[in-house]
Amino acid sequence: MLSPFATAESRPIEPLASGALQLSLQKLDTLGSVLYVAAHPDDENTKLIAYLANGERVDTTYLSLTRGDGGQNLIGGDLGEKLGMIRTQELLAARRIDGGQQRFSRAIDFGYSKTPEETLAIWDQDAALADVVWAIRSLRPDVIITRFSLEAGYTHGHHTASARLAKEAFTAAADPARFPEQLEFVEPWAAQRLLWNTSKWFYQRRGIEFDTKDVFFVETGGYNHLLGEAYSEIAAHSRTCHMSQGFGATPELGESKEYFKTLAGTEPEGSLFAGIDTTWGRVANSEPVAAAIQMAIERFNPSKPEAVLPQLLQAHRALSALPASFWQSKKLQELEVVIAACLALDVESIAASASAVPGAEVALDLRAIQRASLPVSIAFATRRADLARAKVYALPRNHLVHVSETAQIAANASISQPYWLRQPAERGSYMVDELSQIGAPENPAAIPIYVRLIVDGESIIFTIPSTYNFNDPIHGESKQPFTVTPPVMVNLEEGTHILGQNEPRQFTARVIAASDIAAATVHFEAGDGWRVEPASIPFSLEAGKELQVTAKLIPPTAASRTSLRASVEFEGQLYTRGYEALDYQHIPQQTLFPTATAAAVLLDVKIAGERIGYIPGAGDTIPEALRRIGYAVDTLTEADMNPETLAAYDTVVFGIRALNTNDRIAFYMPALFEYAQQGGVVVMQYNTNRGLKTMEYAPFPFTITRDRVTDETASMRFLAPDHRVLQFPNAITTADFEGWVQERGLYFAGDWDEAYTPIFAANDPGESPLAGSLLIAPIGEGYYVYSGLSWFRQLPAGVPGAYRLFANLMSLGQPAE
Numbered sequence: 123m124l125s126p127f128a129t130a131e132s133r134p135i136e137p138l139a140s141g142a143l144q145l146s147l148q149k150l151d152t153l154g155s156v157l158y159v160a161a162h163p164d165d166e167n168t169k170l171i172a173y174l175a176n177g178e179r180v181d182t183t184y185l186s187l188t189r190g191d192g193g194q195n196l197i198g199g200d201l202g203e204k205l206g207m208i209r210t211q212e213l214l215a216a217r218r219i220d221g222g223q224q225r226f227s228r229a230i231d232f233g234y235s236k237t238p239e240e241t242l243a244i245w246d247q248d249a250a251l252a253d254v255v256w257a258i259r260s261l262r263p264d265v266i267i268t269r270f271s272l273e274a275g276y277t278h279g280h281h282t283a284s285a286r287l288a289k290e291a292f293t294a295a296a297d298p299a300r301f302p303e304q305l306e307f308v309e310p311w312a313a314q315r316l317l318w319n320t321s322k323w324f325y326q327r328r329g330i331e332f333d334t335k336d337v338f339f340v341e342t343g344g345y346n347h348l349l350g351e352a353y354s355e356i357a358a359h360s361r362t363c364h365m366s367q368g369f370g371a372t373p374e375l376g377e378s379k380e381y382f383k384t385l386a387g388t389e390p391e392g393s394l395f396a397g398i399d400t401t402w403g404r405v406a407n408s409e410p411v412a413a414a415i416q417m418a419i420e421r422f423n424p425s426k427p428e429a430v431l432p433q434l435l436q437a438h439r440a441l442s443a444l445p446a447s448f449w450q451s452k453k454l455q456e457l458e459v460v461i462a463a464c465l466a467l468d469v470e471s472i473a474a475s476a477s478a479v480p481g482a483e484v485a486l487d488l489r490a491i492q493r494a495s496l497p498v499s500i501a502f503a504t505r506r507a508d509l510a511r512a513k514v515y516a517l518p519r520n521h522l523v524h525v526s527e528t529a530q531i532a533a534n535a536s537i538s539q540p541y542w543l544r545q546p547a548e549r550g551s552y553m554v555d556e557l558s559q560i561g562a563p564e565n566p567a568a569i570p571i572y573v574r575l576i577v578d579g580e581s582i583i584f585t586i587p588s589t590y591n592f593n594d595p596i597h598g599e600s601k602q603p604f605t606v607t608p609p610v611m612v613n614l615e616e617g618t619h620i621l622g623q624n625e626p627r628q629f630t631a632r633v634i635a636a637s638d639i640a641a642a643t644v645h646f647e648a649g650d651g652w653r654v655e656p657a658s659i660p661f662s663l664e665a666g667k668e669l670q671v672t673a674k675l676i677p678p679t680a681a682s683r684t685s686l687r688a689s690v691e692f693e694g695q696l697y698t699r700g701y702e703a704l705d706y707q708h709i710p711q712q713t714l715f716p717t718a719t720a721a722a723v724l725l726d727v728k729i730a731g732e733r734i735g736y737i738p739g740a741g742d743t744i745p746e747a748l749r750r751i752g753y754a755v756d757t758l759t760e761a762d763m764n765p766e767t768l769a770a771y772d773t774v775v776f777g778i779r780a781l782n783t784n785d786r787i788a789f790y791m792p793a794l795f796e797y798a799q800q801g802g803v804v805v806m807q808y809n810t811n812r813g814l815k816t817m818e819y820a821p822f823p824f825t826i827t828r829d830r831v832t833d834e835t836a837s838m839r840f841l842a843p844d845h846r847v848l849q850f851p852n853a854i855t856t857a858d859f860e861g862w863v864q865e866r867g868l869y870f871a872g873d874w875d876e877a878y879t880p881i882f883a884a885n886d887p888g889e890s891p892l893a894g895s896l897l898i899a900p901i902g903e904g905y906y907v908y909s910g911l912s913w914f915r916q917l918p919a920g921v922p923g924a925y926r927l928f929a930n931l932m933s934l935g936q937p938a939e
Contacts, residue, residue: 132567132585135462135469137493140424141348143463147422147430148179150415150437150456153449154400155181157263157313158222159254159288161280162231163190163209164364165269167319168220169357170380173342175221176349176356180264180400181452183223185257185561186213187250187284189542192231192864194914196368196740196783197706201915203543204704204714205366206231211709212363214563220360225261225561227253228542228552233864234832235279236886242283244550250283252301254291257561259308262448264398265390266292266316272385276324285318285385292316292386307558314398315387319380334381338390343378354378365708368740368783368813405449410440415457427464428494434461435580458582462575466493469500469586471527471571476590477605477713479636481533484569484604486588488525492517501574504529509572509583529569529588531606537699538605539715541565568606602711609637610663612644612688613700614720618920619675619686620750621724626655626674631688631718633671634701635663642692644671649685651678652722677724681922688718723920727751728851730933731772735762737790739777739807747917751925753932760786763793765800773803773932778914781809781819788816795821799902803935808869808910821901824874824908829892831866831884838866839883839891847881847898847930850938854930858923867911870894877901878908898934905934 138146156174160166166184175182191206200208210226217224229250235241242250258266268288270281294300296312317338325332345352351359358373382390390396402412414437418430438457444450467490474485488502501512502525515523536544541562545553554560567587575582589601611634621627633644640662646654653676663669675686690697699715729751735758736745745755758767758774768774774794781787798804798821806819811826838859840848848854859866866884871894874880880893897908909931916924 131562132570132587135467135573135584135586137466137468138463140427141350143427143460144422144424145176145179145346145348146456146460146463147415147419150453150460151402151412151419152179152400153402153404153453154178154395154398155183155261155263156265156267156394157183157185157258157261158267158269158319159185159187159284160269161187161284162193163213164361164367164369165281165284166216167269167380168216168360169342169354169378170267170319171222172220172356172360173340173344173353173380176346177342177344177353178394180395181223181261182221183225183257183261183263184213184217185225185227185254187227187229187254187287188231188280189226190231190367192233193367194740194778195366196779197366199741199743200704201918204702207540207704207712207714208366208706208709209364210563211712212366215709216360216363219363220356224563225257226563227257228554228560229253230547230550230552231280232550234830234868235283236832236889237279238274238282238286239279241279242286245283246548246551247287249551251287251290251294252304253560254287255295255301256304256308256557258291258295258313259304259311260561262311264314264400265394266313267319267382268316268385269319271318271320271324276327289316289385304557313387315390316385317382317390317394318385320383321381337381337383339379339381340394341377342380343376363708405444405447405453407444408441411437411444411453414440427466428496431461431464431494431496431577434464435578438580438582458584461577461582462584464494465496465498465577467491467575469573469584470591471569471586471588472591473569473588473604476602477538477607477636478531479607479609480531480535480537482531482637484529484531484588486527486529486569486571488527488571489522490515490517490525491520491522493520495519496578499576501576502527503572503574504569506572509574512574514574514576527571529571531569535568535606537608537715538565538568538603538713539699543714568604597707603713605713607636607701608697608699608715610635610639610642610690610692610697611699611701611715612690612697612718613702614686614688614718617720618918619720619722620747620920620925621675621677621722622727622729622751624677624679624724626676628672629675629686631671631673633661633663633669633690635665635667635669638665639663639692642690645689645691646673647687647689648675648722650682652676652682652684652686654686675722677722681724681726683721683723683920683922686720686722721920723922725751725922725925726852727922727926727929729753729929730851730936733771734932735768735771735774737774737776737780737784739780740783742778742914743918744775744777744807744913747925748928748932751929760789763790765793765796768793768797768802769800771802772935773805775805775932776807778807779809780807781815782813783815785815788818791816791818795901795906798904798906801903801935803905803907803932805907805909805931807913808867810869820908821906822875822877822899824871824878824894824897827870827872827894829870829872829894830868830910831886831892831895833886834862834865836866836884836886840881841883841893842879842881845879845881845898846938847896847927847934850930850936851933852926852930854923854927858926860923861921862916862924863919863921864915865912867895867909870910871897871908875899907931907934
């Protein structure tokens with residue numbers, strides 16, 4: 123039975139350099155596979171993946187259970203599901219470098235988890251297990267490798283849970299009684315062995331000596347002449363793709379061992395693939411295929427790859443004649459890619475526009491060129507069923523063929539919302555109804571083009587995506603995925619509306635027309651005693667144009683929270699989605715269509731002081747949050763680090779991880795300490811203790827730890843109830859810690875000087891109290907503050923108590939009334 127992914131993916135047809143082509147040719151002769159399992163983007167061992175994919179030449183897939191949506195973003199302010207989209211694309215970029223493939227489960231990265239039991243409860247263990255079983259049955263790995271130990275305590279809960287799920291799935295995937303609904307698409311599959319990819323680091327964290335006598339190792343420090351790099355160099359390039367996490371890597375050259383412990387199945391005696399047939403012997407009656415491929419490998423000439431096309435076409439005819447099976451299908455696809463590469467074939471489908479609406483026609487420019495001397499022709503179709511009767515065009519050597527085509531977007535076509543975001547998620551899992559979609563990294567192409575290539579009489583069929591191509595004046599040719607959009611979209615320009623006082627607030631909605639809108643109406647709704655005036659606004663708009671409309675949000679008299687909703691009524695239908703593009707240079711542009719909703723919060727919050735200076739860190743939206751409650755906020759640079767400039771500010775706030783990301787931060791600190799001496803307030807938000815740009819980050823010593831409280835409902839005990847930060851200008855009570863999201867805080871302080879007053883103590887269930895979430899020290903006439911409380915999550919989420927407490931921090935230097 124075929125893998126559900128065997129024919130679902132469209133992919134570009136592009137030439138390969140001769141070294142990469144020769145490696146791809148050699149891979150045709152290896153029929154082995156590995157599934158590497160871990161929890162997040164960046165968990166994967168890129169060196170091992172690079173070695174397996176390019177050294178052992180086996181099919182290597184990384185299954186990341188989550189998309190990393192619960193982490194932080196070092197390159198921008200996008201968090202949550204948008205961060206998950208960014209990290210998905212970073213993983214795909216990494217796999218294009220190290221030669222692996224990428225899959226996911228539906229599990230959501232809900233933030234740091236200290237125990238696997240908590241993780242599996244939130245993910246829904248049975249649902250997460252089903253996804254791992256699905257991956258195993260779909261990909262049919264001979265060897266499954268986990269990144270993390272089965273034993274809790276080596277690392278955090280998501281990691282341990284990923285290993286435990288792999289262990290359980292190893293057995294469940296082979297049992298037809300487990301998840302029988304999958305057997306419509308796949309068959310049960312029994313991998314040969316399950317291994318833990320361990321290292322000295324895991325043992326050192328537990329204070330245990332690492333005994334190599336108990337483990338099996340593989341040397342991965344080799345050099346690949348065909349790619350011109352050591353596996354560690356390939357791995358460093360791959361890992362550096364995780365830019366949103368700041369994981370730029372430098373290769374470590376020379377010998378390098380990867381260690382393994384057997385968790386289930388047979389022991390790997392002498393080799394990861396010991397006892398596993400990785401030859402064409404796995405496919406019945408494949409001797410002619412194997413012989414033709416072997417002859418092509420022996421005769422390959424890097425300066426004239428087309429010379430082995432006769433052998434490759436012979437292999438293609440023989441392989442196509444065999445009954446469909448997993449390896450027959452997979453190797454047929456790989457063989458066709460190698461044939462195209464030997465032709466130096468380049469085929470593109472370029473859309474005339476970046477998007478279209480359901481039911482629209484899209485003009486396409488289909489381009490093809492090949493550089494071999496064999497007779498080659500080509501046909502194109504927008505539907506697979508039309509390919510057999512499509513017009514065939516001669517494709518002479520080095521002649522660019524243009525074919526104009528029109529694609530019809532189906533009237534009922536889904537918009538290009540990422541498939542895992544189409545339905546509201548549960549706390550721990552995305553909702554995906556279509557089983558065959560689960561695990562795919564991204565949506566299938568909005569406009570797939572079917573290509574029939576005829577080479578010396580042999581037909582080969584490819585599916586390629588349509589893209590929108592344009593020239594960037596700085597970066598040159600740029601491509602982005604073609605998208606299907608609703609005919610009209612509406613964006614609420616703020617994700618959270620914060621009202622600091624009981625007065626109407628004007629807000630803006632942006633209406634975007636993807637088709638001509640002759641007559642439509644924008645509607646606004648709010649509940650819980652809130653009103654919108656006007657509640658409806660009629661409009662007309664031409665395709666490609668945008669319109670801003672304004673209305674007033676009128677709060678109730680008492681502090682309250684509601685959801686503001688926008689929609690557009692057009693031609694008898696109600697459209698409730700907006701439009702957002704994630705535009706980062708290192709990944710293709712990503713498009714999503716979020717539901718047009720925003721939180722609205724009327725706060726009971728008082729502020730003292732007026733001006734805040736903000737030193738940017740890794741990207742957060744704290745400045746916008748402070749402006750919402752009445753502060754004037756300026757971004758500060760090194761040029762502002764002088765007494766005259768700093769004196770204008772009531773408080774200076776460091777963005778998250780500023781000590782990790784600002785190379786010049788050491789030169790800021792003396793001026794800021796002097797500013798505090800003269801009566802200013804310096805507030806340092808959390809930093810990680812790895813990669814600090816200076817160790818002189820405080821006027822009195824403390825350490826930055828990895829301590830955190832992940833339970834957002836954890837009790838907050840007041841250690842200094844009379845401290846002014848709990849009294850002025852807002853009286854803080856335990857009620858102010860209700861409604862917090864994801865966590866209390868992270869990277870708390872430790873071993874602090876007696877000059878600091880700890881304000882709170884909190885702990886996760888079963889753990890000792892931690893008092894380093896908020897430290898305050900007087901310095902001269904002012905204050906220095908370190909806070910590991912997760913303001914960067916709470917303020918954008920509109921948590922009232924977080925605003926009240928943060929306003930008190932901003933007011934520390936102001937005289938109490």
